Amino acid sequence: MRRSIEKAMLCSLLFLPGLPAAAQSVPNPAMTAPDQVAWQLFIQANGRAGGSNAVFETWASDTDTFKPNPQFPTAATPPVLRRPILPQIAREGVQESGGLLPALPPGISQGFTEETRHNKATFDFIVQNNLYKVSGLKAAFGKTLSFPADSIEVKANWVAVSDIPAFTNNRVTVAQVPQLYHVNTADNVQYALVSMHVISKLVPNWTWATFEHTFNPARCDIVGCRDGFGAQTSVVPSNPVAGQGYPDCVKTPALSAMFKNADIDPVYQNYCLKGSQSDFVDNLGLDIRVGNSVTEDPFVSTSSCMTCHGRAVFDKNGKATSSAGFLSFGPNGPVGPLGPLLPAWYWTFSSQPPIFEGKPGLSQIATAADFVWSIPFCAFDDTQNPVKASRCAGK
């Protein structure tokens, strides 16, 4: 009896509901085979959803989510694009703390646009808990928020098709783009998908992974590329000179089989897993860094998905505690937080360390949004009159 229960439990760990099957099954794949699970999630999010649309394009954008009476879309919607927010926020942070607004370093974010999408499970959790508006965040202060296990979110970056030749150092012509990239149209302009972050709640602190188009010129710059499941060359060190491009991430038979068995546009085989992240530090104490050459463009060297997203918090007024808190601005541009989460990000304390729950003098100043940055960042402010719209609307 006992054995059969254990066996059933093990099976439920081997086969992740809704994900394409992997040829080689391992226990606890989200933790022990994060690169394999990253590819399963990528294929799930980018599977065909009718016409030329991918599944993630049927999910709710930030614009669908962070507004009065949010509605989950009933069909695919065009990308809701905006300029990348992170460098902008870092600059505003300097200004807020009394400094001069730094200029954007040349070349940064030029022509890059981005959007965020939430699957139904994520959307429902945000809406049911009123996390799309500041009054709801105020009410949630001090609570423990935890998304359901079937939550998936993506952040996608797009470059106008007409800009792809310049962006790829002329490795791709405009005519070749539709054969090599996932393409969609926003405001009558055709855009090519160049990068994608995919996160899922298959583990309590989420799974973290980022993908880049094979022709992204800075794909493995600074931190290298790592894919222990899908790439025949699993570790690619960064080039000494930035922006020169990298050899294709030739797929392993295991990943090719996964693509073959999935209903997905073959253009997606031109994307590479840059890396995944399952912890804050490695077992030798070094901070883990994973950053996308497009999304985290100005601060790949100080990008830790989990550390920065651990700083997705709000205060008792339902506001992001400090726009500069998660991204400081050094002489060479924005700098992200690395390593473990620190108590001072969430608590004030009058006593000396060690600091632990129940210790006198400890009081909470910030509530964690379960790593979902769009919550404190995009919630619209209904505590003001007139109501202040979300900063995450398009453009």
Ligand code: HEC
């Ligand atoms: C320095 C901070 C920082 C780092 C590093 C960072 N992010 Fe984010 N991320 C943000 C912010 C702020 C947002 C919210 C803006 C938005 O809605 O796009 C966000 C949004 C997202 C979203 C959309 C869902 C959400 O949380 O709102 C995903 C998915 C995501 N990031 C994944 C990643 C992955 C994967 C990495 C690492 C490869 C990463 N991020 C690195 C700050 C960061």
